[in-house]
Amino acid sequence: MKHPYRIREIAAQAGLSEATVDRVLHERGGVRDSTVREVRQAIADLDRQQSQVRLGGRTFMVDVVMQAPARFTAAIKGALEAELPALRPAVIRSRFHLFDGPADLPGVLAKVGRSRSQGVILKAPDTPEVVEAVGHLGVPVVTLVTDLPTSKRVAYVGIDNADAGATAAYLVEQWLAERAGDVLVVRGRGSFRGEDERLGGFRAEMGRRAPNRRLLEVVDEEDRSVAVHERTRAVLDRNPSVRAVYSMYAGAGGNAAVVGAFAAAGRNYDVFVAHDLDDENTALLRTHAISAVLHHDLRADVRHACLAVMRAQGALPGRLRSNPSAIQVITPFNTPPVEF
Known part of the structure; x- marks a missing residue:
């Protein structure tokens, strides 16, 4: 069970003796499954606390660049605003570049690259010009809903x-x-x-x-x-x-x-x-x-996109990877009362 913590720290977090934690970590047996789960949970809690210390007081400027109908971009803005409290103690500041129709996306991305951006959430057509523009950016790019798999994006979020x-x-x-x-x-x-x-x-x-x-x-x-x-x-x-x-x-x-x-x-x-x-x-x-x-859950997509940017910036642990959303089948009989 890999971890960077002292046995004393894990024991204090789990409320167990150091001897019990040592036995669990070295898989010596003689402990209940529930005790093993408590030790694992303690390590997960320490990981989260360490991440929050790293994030505390940090502000991330994220640019949202989207070519999409206005009704979709409005939903994305609402989803991001709803998710901001869940991303604390990090502070996400966002700038929106939204286009309901064709636009000079390579030019927009070049302008973003010259700004103090720390990450880009991008919904764009898969064209050679856009792929090239992503390659010239010096900040992590996360594609949303539609992917650019041949580009230098760091992750894709959305359904398969x-x-x-x-x-x-x-x-x-x-x-x-x-x-x-x-x-x-x-x-x-x-x-x-x-x-x-x-x-x-x-x-x-x-x-x-x-x-x-x-x-x-x-x-x-x-x-x-x-x-x-x-x-x-x-x-x-x-x-x-x-x-x-x-x-x-x-x-x-x-x-x-x-x-x-x-x-x-x-x-x-x-x-x-x-x-x-x-x-x-x-x-x-x-x-x-x-x-x-x-x-698919747009709030979850936006949250995963922001976490990917923070992970790419070294503020969160873990491997960067794409995160496909679950496909939800909505019928007239399970339509939620509140949209997006």
Whole structure:
């Protein structure tokens, strides 16, 4: 049982004799399992206390750089503000660089690199220019929700997007069962690896479970819900066999536009799986317009991102690693009362 503490310190923390602690540490036997757990807990407590001493009075300036719809960036800001008390005694100060649409992210990152930043939480498309800009930064970068695996980021936080896509395929097939029908797949524009991985996971699992089903894509190239409605309606008019929807779309009003397109065409669907429990999707869930939402705890993601920055700065012990979030399946019957 590795530790940097004196037996006297562990014994005092655990409320045990030094002889008992010595016996546990050297695995000599003759002690109860509960006593072993007490010694391990004492070491964990000492680790935490030591970390708090290192963090006490330290302030970390973290830049949050995100290209995402306004409703998502608002959720991230709220999640970070809610998590700040849990990060004490460290103090996190944040600067937000939020873009609801295309932006000069390499230029923004270069500006951040010239500031007194101590870390960056980044949601950005996986392009060579962004990857290169991350490489030029002299501070730790943590990617959020969508990854840049070939960049010099120190960790990724968020769900495993390929697994999320496979989960969506599983749910679609559970709902459709043996019924025939094709699947409408709705996604946004851009080169976000997260959406690419979701689509890849969905395609692979659907191919395994239902190789005869067609996947018909609607891609919003304009970030407009009106365009989503029009393109969905066009696909429905050409394909009377569509019976299911998987939406990775993050733009405001997008999923409501898909629901409206089905209604305008006088068509029904058997299952609609979407992502992220925002206000819009919550409302659609409660009216049963959406069957299920794949969600992850944004507060936990933001907390892990901040801890990764502090760990990269040497303020916390432990190995830096990516931290995938649990995929939560939210239905109309377990929708939480408070979103994000």
